[in-house]
Amino acid sequence: MEKVRFGIIGVxxxxxxxxxxxxxxxxxxxxxSAVCDNNPQKHEAIRQVVGENIPLFSDAEEMLQSGLIDAVxxxxxxxxxxxxxxxxxxxxxxxxxxxxxxxxxAQVREMxxxxxQCDVLFGLMYNQRPNxxxxxxxxxxxxxxxxxxxxxxxxxTNWYRSQSYYDSGSWRATWKGEGGGVLLNQDPHQLDLWQWxxxxxxxxxxxxxxxxxxxxxxEDEVTAYAEYANGATGVFITTVAETPGTNRLEIIGxxxxxxxEEGKLRYWRLRESETKFNARWTGGFGEPECWEVxxxxxxxxxxxxxxxxxxxxxxxxxxxxxAPGEEGIRGLTxxxxxxxxxxxxxxxxxxxxxxLYKTLLDERITxxxxxxxxxxxxxxxxxx
Numbered sequence: 001m002e003k004v005r006f007g008i009i010g011v012x013x014x015x016x017x018x019x020x021x022x023x024x025x026x027x028x029x030x031x032x033s034a035v036c037d038n039n040p041q042k043h044e045a046i047r048q049v050v051g052e053n054i055p056l057f058s059d060a061e062e063m064l065q066s067g068l069i070d071a072v073x074x075x076x077x078x079x080x081x082x083x084x085x086x087x088x089x090x091x092x093x094x095x096x097x098x099x100x101x102x103x104x105x106a107q108v109r110e111m112x113x114x115x116x117q118c119d120v121l122f123g124l125m126y127n128q129r130p131n132x133x134x135x136x137x138x139x140x141x142x143x144x145x146x147x148x149x150x151x152x153x154x155x156x157t158n159w160y161r162s163q164s165y166y167d168s169g170s171w172r173a174t175w176k177g178e179g180g181g182v183l184l185n186q187d188p189h190q191l192d193l194w195q196w197x198x199x200x201x202x203x204x205x206x207x208x209x210x211x212x213x214x215x216x217x218x219e220d221e222v223t224a225y226a227e228y229a230n231g232a233t234g235v236f237i238t239t240v241a242e243t244p245g246t247n248r249l250e251i252i253g254x255x256x257x258x259x260x261e262e263g264k265l266r267y268w269r270l271r272e273s274e275t276k277f278n279a280r281w282t283g284g285f286g287e288p289e290c291w292e293v294x295x296x297x298x299x300x301x302x303x304x305x306x307x308x309x310x311x312x313x314x315x316x317x318x319x320x321x322x323a324p325g326e327e328g329i330r331g332l333t334x335x336x337x338x339x340x341x342x343x344x345x346x347x348x349x350x351x352x353x354x355x356l357y358k359t360l361l362d363e364r365i366t367x368x369x370x371x372x373x374x375x376x377x378x379x380x381x382x383x384x
Contacts, residue, residue: 004094004312005033007069009060009084010076011046012037014098018073019049021305029312036063060084064091071096071315073125073308077171078103078179082111085325089118096123096311099188101328103179104361105336106354108329115325122325123311128189129196129322130306132298133265137251137258138197140267147255147273152198152234158245159186159238166216167371173216176368179361181218182240183208183335190238191331192323198234198251200330201226203349206338213241217368224338236338256290263300267293 006022008015015037022032035050036057037043043056050056057063064072064087071094074084082102088095095115101124102108115122128134140146159182171177178184183191206224213220221239228234239245248261256269270277271289306322313319336357337348343360 001070001316003029003031004315005068005070006030006073006308007034007036007063007071007093008032008073008075009036009063010074010080011035011042011049012075015073015075016049017304018075018308021308023050026305027309027312029316030308034063034066034068036060061087061091064088064093070094071121071311074098077177078184079177082107085111085122086114089114089120089122092118092120094121094311094315095325096125096308097325097328098125099192099328100184100332100335101325102332103184104354104358105329105333105352106358108332109354112326112329121311121314121321123307123314123321124323124325124328125304125307126189126192126323126328127302127304127307128193130310131300131302133260133263133300134193134197136265136295136297137249137260140258141197141251141253145255145269146251146253146258147275148230149198149228149232149251149253151232151250151252152194153248153250154190154194154235155237155246155248156187156190157237157239157242158247159240160243160245161186161214161240163214166214170371172371173214173218173220174368174370175217175361175364176370178218179365180335180339181210181216181220182238183219183222183338186240187238187335188331191236191334192328193249194234194236195330195334196327198232199228201234201334201350202229203227203347204334204337204341205347206341208338208342210342213239217364219339219342222338224341226334265295265297267295269293 008018019032022030032054034055037046038058040058072088074081074097078100081097085095085097166173173181204224204226208219209221210219220241224236226234250259254274259266269291274288277288310322314321333352337352340357341348
């Protein structure tokens, strides 16, 4: 195999993004061989994107069994991700799934078990992991340069979404359609990076505001506090209703501090660890000598095709995946725990009580109201 033949399931906003770069040859070792969308009313518009020569299916299983594809990109609403991923895996198709891995961890755990049983590759479209800024932060942590992590703080509020955005789809921002709000739709990348960099917490307390700023069922503002096994703490703040918003990640270790903001990485290095300084210092006021160190990184890059290119390299040459699919359950666990903490108005200890979470989610799904919206068509920019 010289090129990986991709199929796409779900050709909406993101499905169109993936189709366009595959058709443009941006990923040299990939080719778009088929697309699938179960809404026939969209097929004429999809043809405008993919042309007349790409086979267009209405049934996912039919495409998976067609012999036309080696790998599939799953770009459907959240609830469908695990079922479609497992269907693809069981048909021997390498599977690359959009975030989040699913809505609740129990279904994602089943998907992970299926991936281990099937002889195929499973990846997630966590396109922030290859970003050189976060790659360098991970290097500073994993190498011990920052020392033991003491605190992390992520303010991620540059997700502004107007009411008209939520009104554009009947499934948007409903428990039945998406299973969550800003945590499930906008923040999976940051929640994944948070755990990728500083690890999983042992317990957390979250305050989710549901429909505080928008006429929606799900959370549009969240403040969460996490505790880790080594005594470190973390804070995660997010919303869709602030403008201008902020995206600032701060991580403090006992040997320094790193800040990622506005596409830049700043690093302050202690000449002596705070732990050692505190043990020897007898002068009252005083602190370790500190230097701001200039670290050069490659230009910021979070393009989706980078993950797809890596996925092809893994299929064709066995290169390691940047974002293994089995790791998608970690960020989702944090998201589910934040919901559960707010629903029960208390602390949540990990591992998560998956049965309780599913019970409380199902209660909200039962009460969920599908919105009435006008049908959408695809415009020249590839937006529905």
